[in-house]
Amino acid sequence: MASPATPLVHPTAVIDPAARLGAGVQVGAYAVIGAEVEIGDDCRIGPHCTIEGPTRIGRGNVVHAHAAIGGAPQDKKYRGERVELVIGDGNCIREFVTINRGTGDGGAITRIGDRNWILAYTHVAHDCLIGSDCVFSNNATLAGHVTVGNHVILSGFAGVHQFCRIGDHAFIGMGAFVNGDVPPFVMVAQEKYARARGINAEGLKRRGFDATRIASIKRAYRALYMGDARLDEAKAELGEIADSGSDDVRAMLDFIERGERPLLR
Template sequence: MIHPTAQIDPSAVIGSNVSIGAFTVIGAEVQIGDGTVVGPHVVIQGPTKIGRDNRIAQFASLGGDPQDMKFNGERTELVIGDRNLIREFTTINRGTGDGGGVTRIGNDNWLLAYVHIAHDCNVGNHTIFSNYSALAGHVEVGDWTVFSGYSGAHQFCKIGAHAFIAMGCLLGADVPPFLMMANDQAGRPRGLNTTGLKRRGFEPDRITAIKRAYRTLYTSGLSLAEAREQLAAQAQESVDVRAMLDFLERSERGLAR
């Protein structure tokens, strides 16, 4: 299941039932979990850990040095979970020494063609990155988030779970959970990702509570401090509003409003 033209470093650890295509290069300190399929002409540099049952298409480049001028060759890692689909020409870089040292991708994600995940990013589970979408360094992405084609996020942005980033939207601030962001470069909120929530089994009362929180934060005319006070009261009866409030407390770049 390993093509004879593939080049595999002696220090690489390859699990059982792993397929590696023609002319693929597996570098030092790379671990590939059971059942993973690596296509032809893929480059995986270490230290990189890849879990089980991933599908990595041709010409992907994983575990390369971070594109950060402060990087000075320190030992950093890329960690990828299980059952991810990584399509052609996707690039994912390792972390940096002063940024935590690890770029991390969770489980069950789809990274489609020409996606770029930069150094020290932390991507959750069940996300979708459509063609040509990209994350700059140190970006956090919550579970079930969708990045449409040609969208992207500035360094250090945080994007909450279940958010939907429309085509061409460039984010420069933090996006709370459940939001839908507009398809323009201003990256402004345009309501909630209610379609995604319904598809994932959110009951009507949960969605109603989230809508109320959205109105408090975005359409009530309240200051951010005043909105936080009201959200704190609403969070007593809704775990989803509590998640939004917790996100606000962790925001460092400021909210997209």
């Protein structure tokens, strides 16, 4: 009998000799794991999965059937240069998820943090940078170069335009098409394109934000989205709220100042 620390590989799986599997890894039937793939301890790779390299996957991840991980970027400028995918620990990647490696001129890496739930048919394109503790519901789609913070929820069929950023604790509603930066804490929903619909108050409460913190975030939201203030005027008001002691609003303001795409407003 195999030791619990020995990888348990189904006899129909195809594992490249250059792949490295950690202790306790399980690989299901007909899975294909390519060269330069590293899979950390106690991961479970479901049947019919494909994992191409260079890809590094941390500990305790579960990849369900038919996921395609580490494929070449869907970018016409890609010419076969060495690029990679890095996935952290404790992620759940469901059926038919696709996650691509980076591009040479886009940072050369796609990176996903820890403890994310990436649900069926989600697509994460080249050069995306994803934080931790996020939930991407079924059919969520990220174009290339998207940055997503921590504790972000993308509802089903949400889509995010290339180079957009989504800040920590944001909530993207079902079917929303995001074509601008979404500040931390903000909740957006669908019209023709996504529009702000308040702050993600319920999510913040679940994560331990008290009434004072939430009130400051609401003030900042009103400055940004309610009324006729120009963006520079709204940012000045956010600065005043931040200076009065709100680190959360300071994070919102810093996020806005770093943006290269227009703010979703």
